[in-house]
Amino acid sequence: MELKNIFKFNGGVHPNENKSLSSSLPIARLPIPKTLVLPLRQHVGHVAKLKVKVGDQVLKGQIIAEADGNISAAIHAPTSGTILKISEEIIPHPSGLPDFCVTIESDLKDKWIEKKPIAWKKLDSAALIEAISSSGIVGLGGAVFPSHMKLKVNQNQSIETLVINAAECEPFITCDDMFMRETADEIIQGTLIAQTILQAKQCVIGIEDNKIEAYQALKKAAQKTSIEIKIVPTLYPSGDAKRLIYLLMGIEVPKEKRSVDLGIQVFNVATVAAIYRYLELGEPSISRIVTITGNVQNPQNYEALFGTPLSELIEAAGGKLNKTQKFIMGGPMMGFDLPSINVPVTKAMNCVIESSPELFPSPKPVMPCIRCARCADACPVNLQPQELYWFSKSSQLEKAKDYNLFDCIECGCCTYVCPSNIPLVQFYRYAKSEIIAQDKAKEAANTARERNESRLARIEREKKERAEKHAQKALGAQEKNSDDEKKLTIAAAMERVKQTQQENIKN
Numbered sequence: 231m232e233l234k235n236i237f238k239f240n241g242g243v244h245p246n247e248n249k250s251l252s253s254s255l256p257i258a259r260l261p262i263p264k265t266l267v268l269p270l271r272q273h274v275g276h277v278a279k280l281k282v283k284v285g286d287q288v289l290k291g292q293i294i295a296e297a298d299g300n301i302s303a304a305i306h307a308p309t310s311g312t313i314l315k316i317s318e319e320i321i322p323h324p325s326g327l328p329d330f331c332v333t334i335e336s337d338l339k340d341k342w343i344e345k346k347p348i349a350w351k352k353l354d355s356a357a358l359i360e361a362i363s364s365s366g367i368v369g370l371g372g373a374v375f376p377s378h379m380k381l382k383v384n385q386n387q388s389i390e391t392l393v394i395n396a397a398e399c400e401p402f403i404t405c406d407d408m409f410m411r412e413t414a415d416e417i418i419q420g421t422l423i424a425q426t427i428l429q430a431k432q433c434v435i436g437i438e439d440n441k442i443e444a445y446q447a448l449k450k451a452a453q454k455t456s457i458e459i460k461i462v463p464t465l466y467p468s469g470d471a472k473r474l475i476y477l478l479m480g481i482e483v484p485k486e487k488r489s490v491d492l493g494i495q496v497f498n499v500a501t502v503a504a505i506y507r508y509l510e511l512g513e514p515s516i517s518r519i520v521t522i523t524g525n526v527q528n529p530q531n532y533e534a535l536f537g538t539p540l541s542e543l544i545e546a547a548g549g550k551l552n553k554t555q556k557f558i559m560g561g562p563m564m565g566f567d568l569p570s571i572n573v574p575v576t577k578a579m580n581c582v583i584e585s586s587p588e589l590f591p592s593p594k595p596v597m598p599c600i601r602c603a604r605c606a607d608a609c610p611v612n613l614q615p616q617e618l619y620w621f622s623k624s625s626q627l628e629k630a631k632d633y634n635l636f637d638c639i640e641c642g643c644c645t646y647v648c649p650s651n652i653p654l655v656q657f658y659r660y661a662k663s664e665i666i667a668q669d670k671a672k673e674a675a676n677t678a679r680e681r682n683e684s685r686l687a688r689i690e691r692e693k694k695e696r697a698e699k700h701a702q703k704a705l706g707a708q709e710k711n712s713d714d715e716k717k718l719t720i721a722a723a724m725e726r727v728k729q730t731q732q733e734n735i736k737n
């Protein structure tokens with residue numbers, strides 16, 4: 231495939247792809263699970279508001295929790311059944327902490343609610359965005375940001391270019407690749423819908439040059455449209471939105487800005503296909519493609535209903551082999567270790583890798599930094615990772631901030647190339663969390679101080695008001711006393727006059 235008009239960004243790495251492991255078989259579909267566990271928080275933003283109670287019967291596609299405000303996303307029943315419980319369960323999150331979930335016991339009938347496709351060609355952008363806000367669709371590339379919010383553009387913004395992210399640059403992950411091969415038409419239709427809603431003048435799909443079949447499928451599906459499909463080099467992290475924009479357009483999004491500020495919006499391939507399915511077919515977001523790979527018998531991609539126990543997917547892939555040590559959600563560069571396989575498939579779960587010592591050997595001993603600057607050469611954000619490391623390690627957090635710690639996208643390129651095996655990203659994560667915790671503590675202290683100051687001011691004001699009231703009361707009493715005294719004096723004087731007059735009459 232030919233790379234034309236591509237703007238190469240600084241750094242990046244080319245780790246072993248390991249993609250062919252899971253891309254030789256078509257996407258498989260699982261039988262309906264007996265129970266499905268749906269976390270109420272599967273997206274960025276507010277937790278969805280519960281709309282069901284234990285014992286309720288639900289149909290496939292029925293809303294069980296609605297979006298709470300704009301930055302939130304609805305959750306729908308992935309199949310028909312009964313609400314079995316609403317309780318805290320372990321969810322697939324790096325913290326390993328439980329969160330509120332709705333458990334559905336499936337009736338195995340998989341009976342749909344009445345589907346209501348939307349005549350999207352007849353509606354304006356505002357009406358379409360309003361409709362999509364109930365779809366439960368979030369960024370399926372991993373960002374899980376509610377999609378209706380990305381389609382909403384401020385009055386003083388306009389979108390020139392819609393970029394569709396088909397790069398899928400992390401090793402091992404092939405869910406987008408397989409989805410593009412098999413569902414290119416839906417992706418192109420969804421892209422045209424997103425372009426219409428955003429009123430974007432142009433649209434470009436960026437795909438890495440290691441996905442030939444997906445490229446050809448997209449090219450065929452897009453042949454009667456003005457959508458441009460551009461091939462970018464296979465280089466991690468080309469799938470990072472800002473890196474992809476640079477590769478495709480040569481535009482650098484400044485660190486303090488978002489791409490929409492420059493008239494560019496980015497969507498993942500699976501997300502636009504979900505928009506198509508919701509509007510055209512009336513099907514909300516209830517499933518996704520998940521890559522199960524690594525140390526499993528049959529690495530493959532599965533279309534899994536949200537809430538499906540991960541253990542069932544692993545079983546379907548032939549179960550775990552000997553030597554499996556742990557399970558990584560996401561890719562090896564940016565993923566995290568799962569607390570257990572007893573977690574459900576969620577909107578964010580694009581890939582699960584069974585890790586073995588052969589695939590991921592134990593980290594080598596950490597050596598001192600030799601100031602070789604390889605990390606800086608590999609950093610796609612043009613940071614100074616070695617300096618960030620020193621400042622993070624020595625808790626010089628202000629300095630780390632000055633060196634743009636918060637611009638770090640935690641891509642792991644620096645760690646990957648470091649000859650001293652320093653787990654650099656872990657230091658940055660630690661420093662970021664410390665700074666956030668300190669800022670929160672400062673904010674809490676400021677709030678407490680402000681509250682105390684306003685409390686003292688209130689006490690002082692009330693004291694003053696009370697004193698003024700007393701003074702007024704005392705003055706009133708004094709005035710009353712002096713009035714009474716005056717009256718008595720006058721009465722006594724009048725009495726005296728009266729007596730004098732009577733004595734005068736007698737005499």
Ligand code: SF4
Binds near residue numbers: 601602604606616650
């Ligand atoms: S790559 Fe490692 S050893 Fe080299 S400068 Fe960076 S942190 Fe130091």
Ligand code: SF4
Binds near residue numbers: 615637639642644
């Ligand atoms: S993890 Fe951060 S510092 Fe390291 S290469 Fe990526 S962006 Fe640069």
